[in-house]
Amino acid sequence: xxTCTANLxxxxxxxxxxxxxxxxxxxxxxxxxxxADIVCADLEDAVAPDAKDAxxxxxxxxxxxxxxxxxxxxxxxxxxxxxxxxxxxMLALQDTAPAAATICLPxxxxxxxxxxxxxxxxxxxxTRLAAFIETAQGLERAFEIARSSPRLxxxxxxxxxxxxxxxxxxxxxxxxxxxGRLAHAARAGGIDLLDVPCVDFSNRAEVERQARLARRxxxxxxxxxxxxxxxxxxxxxxxTQAEIEEAKAIVAAFEGSRxxxxxxxxxxxxxxxxxxxVKLLQAHAGAxxx
Numbered sequence: 268x269x270t271c272t273a274n275l276x277x278x279x280x281x282x283x284x285x286x287x288x289x290x291x292x293x294x295x296x297x298x299x300x301x302x303a304d305i306v307c308a309d310l311e312d313a314v315a316p317d318a319k320d321a322x323x324x325x326x327x328x329x330x331x332x333x334x335x336x337x338x339x340x341x342x343x344x345x346x347x348x349x350x351x352x353x354x355x356x357m358l359a360l361q362d363t364a365p366a367a368a369t370i371c372l373p374x375x376x377x378x379x380x381x382x383x384x385x386x387x388x389x390x391x392x393x394t395r396l397a398a399f400i401e402t403a404q405g406l407e408r409a410f411e412i413a414r415s416s417p418r419l420x421x422x423x424x425x426x427x428x429x430x431x432x433x434x435x436x437x438x439x440x441x442x443x444x445x446x447g448r449l450a451h452a453a454r455a456g457g458i459d460l461l462d463v464p465c466v467d468f469s470n471r472a473e474v475e476r477q478a479r480l481a482r483r484x485x486x487x488x489x490x491x492x493x494x495x496x497x498x499x500x501x502x503x504x505x506x507t508q509a510e511i512e513e514a515k516a517i518v519a520a521f522e523g524s525r526x527x528x529x530x531x532x533x534x535x536x537x538x539x540x541x542x543x544x545v546k547l548l549q550a551h552a553g554a555x556x557x
Contacts, residue, residue: 280459280487280550281305281340281421282504283497288313289326289343299339301494302501307342310356311373319352327359330368342397344371348380357387366393369420374428376404378415385416394418401425402432406445413456422453423490426463437466439480450485459487468493478503506551514544 285303287294289310298306308329314322326343343364345356353373360370372384375398388394396418400406406429413422426442435441446462453460462481465474474496478489482503489500506514520531521541529536 280504281461282488283500284342284423284461284488284490285339285494285497286313286344286464286490286492289322289329290314290318292325292329295325295329297494301497303339303491303494303497304488304501305340305342305369307344307369307371307490309344311344311346319346323356323359326356327363330360331363331365340367340369342369342371344373344399347374348372348384349374349376357384361387362390364388364391364394366391369395369397371397371399371423373399373425374401374405375399375412376402377408378411381412381415381419385418388418395420397421397423399423399425400449401428403429405429406448409449409452410455413452413458419456419458421459421461421487422449423461424449424463424486427466446481446484446486453487454485460485462486462489464490464492465496466492468496471495471499474499475503506547510547511551514547517541517544518548 281304283303284305284307285298285301286307286309287298289295289308290313295306295308308326310319310322310326326345330341330343343356343360345360346353348354348357357370364370370384370388372380375381381396381398384396388396396416397420398412398415400409400412400422405412409422413419424446426437426445429445430437430441433441449460462477465477467473468491474491478500481489488504491497491500517531517536518541520529521536521538523529527538
């Protein structure tokens with residue numbers, strides 16, 4: 268076997284993350300049945316200030332509750348660690364978060380924030396972290412953040428807050444640089460990257476358009492605020508049967524060649540192309556998608 272295909276790690280990326288307010292348990296139950304790869308109980312944006320304490324208790328119960336299936340993965344988004352509410356959230360979670368849970372850190376602006384959160388989770392070695400990039404300072408330090416901790420599984424682009432911080436419109440052209448930089452940072456850090464939810468969530472065509480754009484830019488998935496968006500997002504970020512068959516054929520052609528290059532249907536195939544095909548196949552097989 269060619270060394271290109273023998274040494275790649277197994278890759279399993281989350282295609283979809285669905286938010287539901289921790290203060291509304293009924294919505295969390297619906298979210299769990301929506302088919303998302305990750306369901307996130309939100310303690311931050313979706314919760315009113317006077318409901319934060321109750322939401323915190325509900326969030327702890329959500330991720331620590333015993334459940335039969337490992338899918339979807341459960342997560343909780345705390346408030347910013349730079350405010351008292353976020354500190355209380357983290358302290359409540361540090362001894363209760365199970366290995367199957369992810370803690371999402373909002374408005375991260377330095378790698379030190381991620382490392383500090385990881386340090387607080389010493390008693391829960393399997394608990395994972397995600398960092399939301401939502402400010403100009405966070406984007407500036409994206410490469411540092413992406414490499415900050417072995418616990419960090421993915422970045423999330425919080426484009427709505429980012430646009431507010433930058434005083435610019437929530438439009439593709441305005442966000443092009445930020446998306447590109449985050450894609451580079453996540454890839455350099457060896458972690459995944461999820462896109463902002465579509466705020467026009469009732470417009471299925473727009474949800475799909477945004478998801479396809481994010482995939483073309485190197486994102487591994489997209490977040491959602493409505494269960495009806497999950498199926499669209501999962502479909503966009505899943506390889507089609509045609510893509511799977513093409514990848515298998517390209518890998519087979521390369522491994523059957525005697526040199527470092529070959530051709531397939533008149534196109535040059537080199538090692539970088541094969542690496543991408545192998546990753547696609549590993550992600551598909553590892554996640555049990557077909």
